[in-house]
Amino acid sequence: MPRVQGFAQRVRTNLQVYAVGARVAILERLQYPLASLMFMVNVLIEPIIYLVVWSSATVAQGGAVGGYTAGQFAGYYIIWTFVRQFNLAVGPDNFNWRIKNGTLAGELLRPVHPIDIDLAWNLGFKVMQVVYWIPIGVILWLMFKPEVNPEAWQLLAFPIVLLLAAYVRFFVMWLVGLMCFWTERIDSLIELYFAAELLFSGRLVPLEIMPAWAQNVAGYLPFQWTFYFPIELLLGRVTINEFGIGVFAQVAWILAAYVGIRLIWVRAVRRFTAVGA
Amino acid sequence: MSTNSITVKDLRKTYKVPEREAGLKAAIKSLVARKTKDVHAVDGISFQIEPGEIVGFLGPNGAGKTTTLKMLSGLLYPTSGELSVAGHVPQKREREFLQQITLVMGQRSQLNWDIPAIDSYDLYRAIYGIPQEQFIADRDKMIEVMQLKDLVKKPVRNLSLGERMKAEMVGALLHQPGVLFLDEPTIGLDVTMQRRIRAFIQEYNQRYNATVLLTSHYMADVQALCKRVIVIHHGKLLFDGDLTQLVERFSAQKTLVLTMSDMNGKTPDMAQYGTVVTQEPNRVVLRVAKSDAPQVTARLLADLPVTDLTVDDPPIEEVIESVFDAPETSE
Numbered sequence: 019m020p021r022v023q024g025f026a027q028r029v030r031t032n033l034q035v036y037a038v039g040a041r042v043a044i045l046e047r048l049q050y051p052l053a054s055l056m057f058m059v060n061v062l063i064e065p066i067i068y069l070v071v072w073s074s075a076t077v078a079q080g081g082a083v084g085g086y087t088a089g090q091f092a093g094y095y096i097i098w099t100f101v102r103q104f105n106l107a108v109g110p111d112n113f114n115w116r117i118k119n120g121t122l123a124g125e126l127l128r129p130v131h132p133i134d135i136d137l138a139w140n141l142g143f144k145v146m147q148v149v150y151w152i153p154i155g156v157i158l159w160l161m162f163k164p165e166v167n168p169e170a171w172q173l174l175a176f177p178i179v180l181l182l183a184a185y186v187r188f189f190v191m192w193l194v195g196l197m198c199f200w201t202e203r204i205d206s207l208i209e210l211y212f213a214a215e216l217l218f219s220g221r222l223v224p225l226e227i228m229p230a231w232a233q234n235v236a237g238y239l240p241f242q243w244t245f246y247f248p249i250e251l252l253l254g255r256v257t258i259n260e261f262g263i264g265v266f267a268q269v270a271w272i273l274a275a276y277v278g279i280r281l282i283w284v285r286a287v288r289r290f291t292a293v294g295a
Numbered sequence: 296m297s298t299n300s301i302t303v304k305d306l307r308k309t310y311k312v313p314e315r316e317a318g319l320k321a322a323i324k325s326l327v328a329r330k331t332k333d334v335h336a337v338d339g340i341s342f343q344i345e346p347g348e349i350v351g352f353l354g355p356n357g358a359g360k361t362t363t364l365k366m367l368s369g370l371l372y373p374t375s376g377e378l379s380v381a382g383h384v385p386q387k388r389e390r391e392f393l394q395q396i397t398l399v400m401g402q403r404s405q406l407n408w409d410i411p412a413i414d415s416y417d418l419y420r421a422i423y424g425i426p427q428e429q430f431i432a433d434r435d436k437m438i439e440v441m442q443l444k445d446l447v448k449k450p451v452r453n454l455s456l457g458e459r460m461k462a463e464m465v466g467a468l469l470h471q472p473g474v475l476f477l478d479e480p481t482i483g484l485d486v487t488m489q490r491r492i493r494a495f496i497q498e499y500n501q502r503y504n505a506t507v508l509l510t511s512h513y514m515a516d517v518q519a520l521c522k523r524v525i526v527i528h529h530g531k532l533l534f535d536g537d538l539t540q541l542v543e544r545f546s547a548q549k550t551l552v553l554t555m556s557d558m559n560g561k562t563p564d565m566a567q568y569g570t571v572v573t574q575e576p577n578r579v580v581l582r583v584a585k586s587d588a589p590q591v592t593a594r595l596l597a598d599l600p601v602t603d604l605t606v607d608d609p610p611i612e613e614v615i616e617s618v619f620d621a622p623e624t625s626e
Contacts, residue, residue, distance in 0.1 A: 027424060028390075034421035042418050046409045049450060123370050124405040129393040130422045291372040291386060 035130055039138020040145065047146035058150045061106075062099055068222065069095035069162065084227035089165030090253060094224055096158045097166070097249045103147035104180050105244050107188040108136045110195035110208050117198055117290070126287065133192060133279065140188060168254040175261060179248045182268035187244040189275035196279065199286035214239065220246025240271040299381050299395070299473035299506040301344040301367065306376035308337040308362050308530075336362040338530035339376070346473075347504040349496070351511070351521035351538070355619045359530040360510045361400075364476045367508070368398040381474050381506075394423060397472040399463060401479035406451045412462040413447040416469060423470035430469065437465040440495060457488035464492060468499055475499075475507045481516055493519045514611040526618055533618060542608045545618045549588040551581040553595060554603035568595060582609070 047054050069092060076088040086094065116122040125132040168176070194211055198204050216222050217232065219241030225233055236242045247264045250256050256264065314332045315325040337359040344350050354360050365371040366378060369385035369392065378385050383392035406415045413434075420430045438447055441461040451459060460480065468475075477496065481489040493516060500507055511517055517524060517538065524541055526534040534541055551569070555577050565571050568591050569583035583591045588606060595601060608614070 031421065031424040034424070035418075038418050038421040042407065042410060042414055045414055046407065049409050120400070120403045123365075124403070126370060126388070127368060127393060127396070127398055128422050129390040135422075287388070288372065291370060 032130070032134055035134050036138040036141060039135055040142030043139040043142025044146055047143065054146065054150055058147065058154065061102055061147075062154060064221075065095040065098045065102070066158075068098075072223070073162070084224070086224060086227070087165060089163060092162035093164030093166040093253050094249055096155065096162065096164050097252050098221070098245065099158065100148075100151060100155060101180065101183065101245060101248050103151045104144055105184045105187040106140070106144060106147060107184070107191040108140060108195065110191055110198065110204065110211065113195040113198035114202060114204060118202075122290070126290070131283075133283075136192070137188070144184065166253055168252050171258070172251050172254055172256065172261075176248065176252050179251050179261075179265065179268070182265065182272065183244045183248045186240050186268050186271045186275070189272055189279065190240050193275045193278045193282065196282045196286050199289050215241045215244075218242060219244055220249065224250070240275075243268045243271060299346040299504070300379075301342075301381075301474065301506060301508065302377070302379040303343070303363075303367070304341050304377040305339050306337055306341070306363065306366065306378060307335065307339055307374045308359070308366060308371060309374045310334045310336055335530050337366070337373075337527075340527060340530070340532040342525055342532065342535050344506055344508065346506055347500065348523060349500055349507040349509065349520050351517040351524040352508050352527070353510070353517065353524055353615060353618075354527040354533075358527045360527065361478055362530075363527070364398060364478050364508065364510065368396055368476050369393070370398070394470065395472055396474045396476065397467040397470070398476040399467045399478065399480050401460065401482035404451070404459065404463060406459070406463060406466055408450070408452040410450060411448045412443075412451055412454075412466065415451070416447070416466055419466055419469050425470055433471070434465070434469060437468065437495075440498065441465055441491065457484045460484060460488065460492065461495075464495060471503060473503065473505050475505055475509075477507060477509045477511075479511055480509070481511060481513055489513060489515065496520060514615065518611060526615075528619055538611075541618070542611065542614050546608050546614045547585055547617065548582050548609055549585050550607045550609055551583060551588070551592065551595070552603075552605045552607065553579045553581070553599070553601055555579075556600040556602050558600065563599060 072083065072086070072091040072095070073088045076083050076086065076091060081087060083091075113122070116125070122132070125135065128135075191211075194207070197207060217228075218225075218236040218239050221241075225236055225242055225246050228236070236246075243264060247256070247268070251261065251264075310333070311331040312334050313325070314330050315321045340359075340363065352360050352363070362371060366373050367380055367385055369388040372386045381392065381395045383389055383395075385392065385396075406412050407418075416430075416434055419425075420427070425433075438444055441464065443458070443461055443465065446454060446458050447462060447465075451462065454462060464480065475496070480496070481492050484492065496507060496509070497520060499505055507520070509516065509520060522537060524534070524536070524538050525532065526541070534544070550572070557577070562576075565574060565579050565581060569581040569587070572580040572582055574580075581591070592604065592606060595604065
């Protein structure tokens with residue numbers, strides 16, 4: 019029969035949901051090892067192309083492009099592959115799918131916010147991706163001989179920045195996904211979002227190589243804090259001041275996206291429950 | 296202390312549906328002036344269900360059954376009317392309310408397809424904050440009753456429809472909800488599976504005094520589980536009462552089954568008594584108007600060497616069909 023939960027009990031419940039949800043995601047990944055491997059290959063193709071292109075460009079330019087040597091480019095894109103596993107998030111198009119096939123209706127019947135289930139699942143997913151990445155990372159490291167020279171504090175700060183990067187991306191993408199409650203035709207918006215991310219996150223090229231206007235625009239967007247910032251930190255190219263500003267920006271974006279989700283979620287559910295699925 | 300009762304007062308749900316003529320011209324016109332039509336999916340229904348009751352919620356496709364169940368479970372916001380389920384207003388979707396209900400939709404799976412059901416159950420335990428010992432005891436008991444012992448260890452995608460439905464039922468009841476909304480829980484299942492699901496629902500209802508609102512197109516489900524039925528059509532309430540009363544009220548005909556002794560090869564003209572459903576040498580099934588049944592019975596007994604005669608109501612499916620064909624009147 020019903021269990022009325024106090025605040026402490028709710029926190030305990032949520033922690034349990036994270037633990038069990040993460041475990042379920044791990045089990046799911048283990049269920050399809052080949053699919054997981056193919057997903058990994060798919061994710062790695064992109065940075066390896068960039069890595070080969072920029073390595074060739076540095077050789078053609080006599081050793082460096084935009085202040086990056088071939089070894090630093092190698093380091094940039096190998097760290098990229100690791101950061102990418104960590105900042106995988108629930109894509110905005112996932113909401114469309116959940117609304118259409120009725121999964122969301124089932125989630126709304128549970129006494130836990132769907133974002134908690136997503137956070138839990140995403141955590142387990144990341145763990146498995148990182149495990150799958152390790153051998154590939156080692157091979158890339160041996161093949162491309164990257165120049166990575168972080169100081170001790172940068173090495174210690176990296177996990178924090180990486181975690182924050184993952185949650186900036188997670189919350190911002192969740193917020194964008196809520197648009198699906200108003201329109202099923204969100205594909206163009208999603209493409210625009212990913213195009214912007216590609217350009218302004220340091221995913222395509224390090225932001226330092228981008229024109230000044232692009233760097234200015236990137237300053238107003240959340241993307242660079244999800245790729246460029248953690249990569250540059252581990253490369254040893256971030257000062258302590260830049261680190262402080264970066265962490266502040268990451269926390270600010272997480273809070274802004276979270277508040278946005280809180281505000282829009284109520285209206286989104288109201289809209290969903292008005293029109294049904 | 297809340298009870299598991301359900302109260303519905305003048306409940307309405309109206310959808311605005313875009314509407315336009317066929318063709319390019321109409322499509323362009325609709326860009327500027329979009330026309331919409333109001334569709335009254337649920338149109339002012341009221342009923343009360345007491346704790347522990349199992350009520351059949353009947354109606355043809357599109358009658359408004361699922362819309363009503365979704366409003367009762369907080370998935371749809373009513374256009375107007377009052378709702379109370381287990382002491383809560385469903386559309387507020389309070390955590391305590393969601394702890395007390397379950398909605399099972401026969402055509403939609405809530406279990407994770409990629410992993411065994413037993414792993415999904417563990418996630419439900421965490422979501423509903425079920426104490427570990429109670430969870431294991433209840434889970435194992437339900438698995439045993441549903442004969443799912445080995446099946447819950449297989450990925451859900453590898454289960455048959457019936458096996459998956461049984462696993463869904465277990466998952467839906469692990470948190471011991473006091474109010475069950477079951478939307479076609481036996482759809483597409485074979486007779487044995489249907490029977491097992493029915494028995495499970497019945498046992499759960501008796502054990503926990505749970506309130507059950509059940510929709511099903513299988514009258515066997517309704518007859519086995521529901522003493523009371525609510526019938527809706529075009530969003531309006533047509534009938535609310537005992538199943539036997541429904542038959543009494545909407546069945547315009549009676550079925551007479553006669554067995555006769557040997558008539559030495561003579562074949563009597565049975566059409567004079569009523570509509571002949573089947574005729575064999577010594578056995579005839581007739582359909583007569585309910586009001587004529589006493590006179591026809593008397594004539595048959597007087598005219599023919601009847602050795603046995605039974606007067607039955609027509610099958611429940613036929614009665615329900617006649618309810619749906621009845622003119623629209625609400626009560």
